[in-house]
Amino acid sequence: MTTFAGSRWWIVGASFGLGRALALALAREGADVIASARSADALAELARAQPGIKPLPVDVTDPGAVAAAVERAGAVDGLLYAAGDYEPMSARAWRPGVAEQVAAVNFIGALTVLSHVVPAMVARGKGRIVLIGSLAGFRGLPGAIGYGASKAALMHLAENLRVDLTGTGVTVQCINPGFIATRLTARNDFRMPQIMTPDEAACRTLRAIRSGRFSVSFPAPFAWLFTLGRHLPVALFQALVR
Template structure:
C-alpha cells in the first residue's frame, strides 16, 4: 500500500517547511504548495528527500482559483491526501487610518482565512466519500484576543479559528476530522522582525513535532506551546479596561512599508 499523503501550503519556509520535514521523517508522501517552487525544490534536494516521495504545486493561496487548481492537481497526480494542512499565512501590521493599509488587510484575510477554506475545498468531497481524512487549520494565539497594530492578522486568525469550528460541526459523522492548531511565537521569518517580547518562543522543529502528534491524536483544538494557551485564556478573561491598560504602549507590528 502507498504511504499516507499530506498536503501542506506555505511549504517554502518556517512552519510549513518544518511540518514537511516532520511528516517525511514519519514516512509520509508530500504534496508541497508554495509560490516559491524553486525554494521548495532546493530544500527537498538538500534534505535528501527522494523525488518519488513528493510533488510541488505552484499556487498563490490568496487567489482562490490558484489554490483550488493546485488541490485538484494533487488529486489527479497523487490521490486523496490523508491530511491537508492550511498553513500558508502572512503577518503584517496595519493602521486603519491609512487607506493603503485597508488593501493590506484585504490581502491578509484573503490569504489567512479565505485561502484556508479554498485549500480544503477540493478535498472535502473525496475525503467524505472515502470516510476518512484530516483537515488542519493553522491558527494563532493572536486570534484569541486583538492586539494593537495587529488587527489584520488577529482578525484573520480569529476568523480561521471560528471557521474551523464551524467546519468541524458540518463534517461530523463523515469520518473527516477538523483540527485547529494555534501556534504561539515560533522562530520564523514572520516573527523575526517583531519589535516586542515573544514569550515561550519555539523552534519550528519543536512546534512541528507537537503539531504532528496533535493531528495524529485527532485533537480538535490545540495551542502550542501549552503555556501560551494559558496566557491567551487569561488575557481573554481580563476585563477590557484592564486589558487595554496592559497593552498600552506596546510596540506595533511592522506595516508593509516598514518590513525589511
C-alpha cells in the same frame, strides 16, 4: 494513535517556516507530502532535501490556480493549511491593502482550498483537516489589524467544520502556536515570550495532531494567557497584554 507512515498529506504553506519544518517532519515519519506555496525554487529545494516530498507550487489567492493544484494533488489523507501572511499594523497607521492581503492568504485562501478538499474527503468518508491558527486569534491584540481578525476567522471556521463534519469520517483540528522565529516574526520589533524554532513548533504540531484533540494551543504557560484570557473582560485582558 496516528501513524503518518504511508499516508498522503498536502501541506499548503510549505516553502518556509513552520510549514517547511512540518513537511520535513512528516516525510521523515514516512508520509508522502505534497508541498505547496508560491516559491517554486524553495519547494524544489525542499523536495531535494528529503525523499517523499513533491513540490506543487500554488498561490492560494488565485482560485483558478488552487483548482488546478487540487487536480494535480489528487486524493489526500490529510490537508494541513499553514499558509500565512502577517504585517504588523496598528489601526492608527492603517495602510490600505495590507489587511486585505493578509486576510486573502490566512482566511480566504483557506476557504478556497477547503472548498475543494472537504467535499472530496466527505465523498470518500475519511480525511483529516488541520488548520494553523494562532494565539493572536483569541482576542484583539495591539498592532494586529488584519492578522488577528483573519486568524480568529480561521479558528471560527474550524469550529464550523467540526460541527458540520462530525459523523462524516472527516476530522478537523485547529493548532494555535505562539511565537515562532520565521520570516513573519522577523517583522516584529517587540519582545516575543517563549519564541520557538520552526522545528520545535513542528514537533509540537505533530504531537497535537496525534493527540486527536480539536484545539491545541502552545507553548504553555504563554498560551494560558490567551486560552484563559478569552474569558476575561476585554479591558482587563488588554491591560494584561499591554
